[in-house]
Amino acid sequence: MPEKAFQLRCGGAPAVDLHPDVEFVEVDDSVDGSFFTVRLRLTAGPDGEWSHLSDERLTPFAPFGVDLGFTGGGGPAGAVGGLLGGGAPGPEPLAEGYVVGATVRLTGRDAHLDVFGQDPWAVLGQEEKAVAWPDLADSDIAKQILEAAGFEADITPTAPLREAAGTTVVQRGTDAALLRAIARRNGFEVRFVAGKGPARCRFGPPALGGSPQPDLAVRFGAAGNLRSFEATLDGRLPLAVRAEQVAPETRGTAVAEAALPAQRLTGRTTLADLAGGALARAVRPLRAPGTLLLTATPTADPSELSRQAQAARDEAAWLVDAVGEINSDAYGHVLRAGRTVLVKGAGSLHSGLYYVTRVVHRMRPTGEYLQRFEARRNAVGLDGTEAFGGGAPGLPLPGL
Structure with a gap:
C-alpha cells in the first residue's frame, strides 16, 4: 500500500523544519478557489516565547504552498525530508498561494497555531x-x-470585442x-x-473533456473505494x-433564447x-415550460446577448449534485477539483461521469488521509461512452 505524504513550502522552498510540529494539513480545493489550513504544535521556550509565532514565513501574504498525496514506496512511516514514507514520486502540488492569517489557541493541555492560507484570489481581492x-473582449480583459x-x-478567447462607441466595460470593484x-x-x-x-x-469553460480520473466505486465489493x-x-x-433588451442603437427589442445545453453532457x-x-402537462406556460427570463448585461x-443566454442555460443544466467521502487507502490517488471522474x-x-467541483483534503502525520468531495452532472444515466476501470491521475488541465 502506498504511503501518504505531505510537503509544506515557504517561498517555494521546502519547509521541512515545520513538519515535526504538524498536527494536520487541510486543503479545501474547489473550482471557485482554494484555501488551506496547517495546524502546528506550539512549545514554550525558557524566555516565555512560543515557537512559530514570530516566524516570518507565516506572516500575512508570505508565499506558501502545500503538496499532498502518496509516495511510491510502502515502507514504514519515517522522516525523509520530513515526509511520511520514503518512496517516489511523492506528493503533488495541491495549493499555491499566500498566508492570510493565523489563530493561536492556548489551553491547560494544548497549544497550537492554525495557519490559514488562500490561493492568489487573496491578492486580487x-x-x-x-x-x-x-x-x-472579456478574454482580453482577463488576460490584462x-x-x-x-x-x-x-x-480561452471570447467574443465580441466591445468597441467604445457601443459598449464599454467599467470596473467598479x-x-x-x-x-x-x-x-x-x-x-x-x-x-x-x-x-x-x-x-x-x-x-x-468547465473541463468536461479528456480522460477522467481513476474511478470512484460505491458498494462495489473488494473494488469499492467510497465510504x-x-x-x-x-x-x-x-x-x-x-433574454430580452432594448437595442441601444435601433431602440428595438433584441431577443436571445437558449433551449439546450451547449456543453458536453x-x-x-x-x-x-x-x-x-410532465411539467408541460402540469402548468400552462406562456411560451415554454420552465423558462428563465434573464436580465443580461x-x-x-x-x-x-445569445452568449449570455447560453451561459445561463448551461449553468441551469446541472441537475444532480453529489457528495461523498473517499476511502483514500483503497483509492490510492488524489482526487482533483475541476476534472471529471467516473x-x-x-x-x-x-x-457515470461527474464533474468534480470541490475536494476537501485533510492529512495527519499518522497517515490518516480524508477526502470529501462534491461533484455534479448535467445529465443522468449511462450514454455508452464510459470506459470504467481506466482513469488518468495527475493529468494537468488543458493548456496547463
Whole structure:
C-alpha cells in the first residue's frame, strides 16, 4: 500500500523544519478557489516565547504552498525530508498561494497555531478600483488583469470585442470580482491551478473533456473505494432561457433564447428529457415550460446577448449534485477539483461521469488521509461512452 505524504513550502522552498510540529494539513480545493489550513504544535521556550509565532514565513501574504498525496514506496512511516514514507514520486502540488492569517489557541493541555492560507484570489481581492476597459473582449480583459498582477494564464478567447462607441466595460470593484463576473457571463470558470512552479490561472469553460480520473466505486465489493455517496436530483431548474433588451442603437427589442445545453453532457438524459413533458402537462406556460427570463448585461452586439443566454442555460443544466467521502487507502490517488471522474455502483441512473467541483483534503502525520468531495452532472444515466476501470491521475488541465 502506498504511503501518504505531505510537503509544506515557504517561498517555494521546502519547509521541512515545520513538519515535526504538524498536527494536520487541510486543503479545501474547489473550482471557485482554494484555501488551506496547517495546524502546528506550539512549545514554550525558557524566555516565555512560543515557537512559530514570530516566524516570518507565516506572516500575512508570505508565499506558501502545500503538496499532498502518496509516495511510491510502502515502507514504514519515517522522516525523509520530513515526509511520511520514503518512496517516489511523492506528493503533488495541491495549493499555491499566500498566508492570510493565523489563530493561536492556548489551553491547560494544548497549544497550537492554525495557519490559514488562500490561493492568489487573496491578492486580487485587496484593492477596489474604478477602471474602464474599452475596445476589449472579456478574454482580453482577463488576460490584462492577470498579466498585470504577474500571473500566467490559460485564456480561452471570447467574443465580441466591445468597441467604445457601443459598449464599454467599467470596473467598479476588485480585480477578483470583475474576473468572476466576466467569467460567469461567458459560462466560464476562472480558477488558479497549483502545479510545479507558480500557480497558473485558467479562464475558460468547465473541463468536461479528456480522460477522467481513476474511478470512484460505491458498494462495489473488494473494488469499492467510497465510504459514502449521496446524489440529489433537483427538478426545479430552468429548461430554457430567454433574454430580452432594448437595442441601444435601433431602440428595438433584441431577443436571445437558449433551449439546450451547449456543453458536453455527462450522461444520456437531461432534465428536459426527464421532466419536460410532465411539467408541460402540469402548468400552462406562456411560451415554454420552465423558462428563465434573464436580465443580461446591456450590449450593442446581439451575439453577446445569445452568449449570455447560453451561459445561463448551461449553468441551469446541472441537475444532480453529489457528495461523498473517499476511502483514500483503497483509492490510492488524489482526487482533483475541476476534472471529471467516473462513479460506479450507484445504479444505471446515478453511475457515470461527474464533474468534480470541490475536494476537501485533510492529512495527519499518522497517515490518516480524508477526502470529501462534491461533484455534479448535467445529465443522468449511462450514454455508452464510459470506459470504467481506466482513469488518468495527475493529468494537468488543458493548456496547463
